[in-house]
Amino acid sequence: MSQMQYPCANCGANIEFAPGTDVLKCPYCGAETKLAPTGRHIREHSYASFAGLPRKPIATLAPHVFTCKGCGAVTQSDRISDRCQFCGAPLVADVSPGDQVVPEAVLPFAIDRSALRTALKEWTSSRWFAPNGLKKVTAAESSHSTYLPHWTYDARTVSQYRGERGDHYWVTETYTENGETKTRQVQRTRWRSASGVVARDFDDVLIAGTTKVAPKHLDKLEPWPLLDAEPYRPEYLAGHETLRYDVEPESALETAKSRMAPAIDRDCRADIGGDEQRVHQVSTQYNDLTFKLMLLPVWIACYLHAGKTYNILVNARTGEVAGERPYSAWKIAAAVIAALVLVTAVVILIAMNRN
Template identity: 30%
Template sequence: MTTQDAENVKQVKLDFDAECPSCSASIEFNPATGKLSCPYCGYETEIATPEEQEEKIAQEMDFAKAEERGNFNWGVEKKTVICKACAAETIYDALQVADSCPYCGYNQVMEASAENTLAPNGVCAFEITDKQAGDNFQRWIKGRWFTPKAAKNSAKPDSFKGVYLPYWTFDTKTSSRYSAKYGRHRTVTDKDGNTRTETDWYSTSGFYQEFIDDYLISATTRYDRNMMRKIEPFNLLNNKAYKPEYVTGFLSERYSIGLQDGWSQAKREIHDHLSAQITSKVRWEKNADVVSNLRFSTTHDDITYKYLMLPIWLSSFRYKEKIYQFMVNGQTGQVGGDAPISPLRVTIAVVLSLIAIAIIWYFFMSE
């Protein structure tokens, strides 16, 4: 290890003792029971529930008061963890919050935040098991019409990896002043009896307010964002205040997309949402057929955020020497991923569609 590498390695503490009091093996969170259990001796214990209601779920945090807003460079920062079970030293990416010792398998839950990062304040725990995730995958791939039959029959997921990924959620009160043009269509008949559509245009302006609740933004750059969107939504209301007990037995990572960049992305997406909402408002209020030249400016007030750890099952399967990855939502079981495509099946679908269009056109012309 170079001197520079040594400077980048930080000694960190463990937040949670994952040792089974019965047999000294590693205990882990069990999605089937919602308890901590030992896979070796069967020992189970409840996770302590706070007495105060506000301590049971993740609380909204004041965006303006957040001190650490920047991104976190996981490619540079490293940390070393000493295993409580076998005393082995392991170097991890600084983003990792939970993993198991590669030497003895002991579940390790490390500190949730570093000196220059925020700590998660909520977690949505796993609600489905790896077996249920595998069953959902089998149903998902069998429903892929363009996937070759051989792939459906042979696709067996590799061992599942349960991962808690970091997300930001944002609440904001939006107030938007807008101006736009709207048009109403009318049919005009000329002297020869031919008809055409003309549009009468009018100007309008107004004010639109909407409260945005728990707008979700992924805080990791490690995974395919398009695939992650396929397994949304998550049940964000079913969250719990962060406890290290919930992540034991699973991989988990802290954010690499910081609070400020997360909010910037959220504002862009919220702007697109507001554009669609204001357009619908104008169409409804003015009985308009079309809306154009929409211009608006938005003020955001009372911005709050939550930093949540959300559960995902990761796996892959091999078909014709190619690896296809997929994800399963750890709460809902929704599956998203890649699957092989059969060119023959696609060609058949296109041909059948063209035949159907030709038949409909034929009967239409005949009448």
């Protein structure tokens, strides 16, 4: 397997992609190399054509073997890009079509370590009941920049449905209360069968292509500015980790369909009309189904507390922060005591005023 490293034209060290720029920058002498346009465009790939190709499951593929041109060390990794375990030089695998799907697009890093510190500081300062040690993550020194694989799906859907339409009407009901006969208006619903066809186009339904990051945290990092994505080129990966996908596109497609389902259901109900709706069956045809693999940038910070590691993720385009955090028992106890003291003081003041 071939690989890529980018030597500095000035000092010979390996240069890295600088977040928020269009240059590769040397971390030692500061020399910059501007990324020249490639003329490539992001393409959507026909899922029907892809489904007919021979391909091995990603889990059966061997890890990438990197040979560092700096120190000569040989390392293995299932990542598309990594760092040499011995000298820290950036390593990027030369992925090509074959057994695995090649990335089509990348959303380059825009937030550097300085902006990362700011985002983490704002996030930790708002965690009132977190231990004071949580603020250590603002140093961001142990944080690492990682591209996470995601699938996107486009489809023109046509859905046939069967259901019922419910229209409200009112009837006068007679009842007896305390020996007195009274009347009241009662709502009823008249149901009748309904069926029809609805259509909706979906664009870039985003599904995580990795199981190594908790979906609940990834979901909180949305929305992503996908329109800012660039055609894939390995230079964007230099100096950053890149996970190889472990969610197969077939599995991700089923997840994408489940994400489309609520919108289709709303369309069916709107088409049925009335005051209430029941949808019994929906049969959806997915036309012009296309997909692509893209890489999204995330800073991952770790925090160790009481023997447990907590992960904090930062969207490296928007600065949105998501993750886990521990709770400080003494801060919670102090807050409870303060609340009790306040309540007691209020009770005493009320009693004194009454007397």
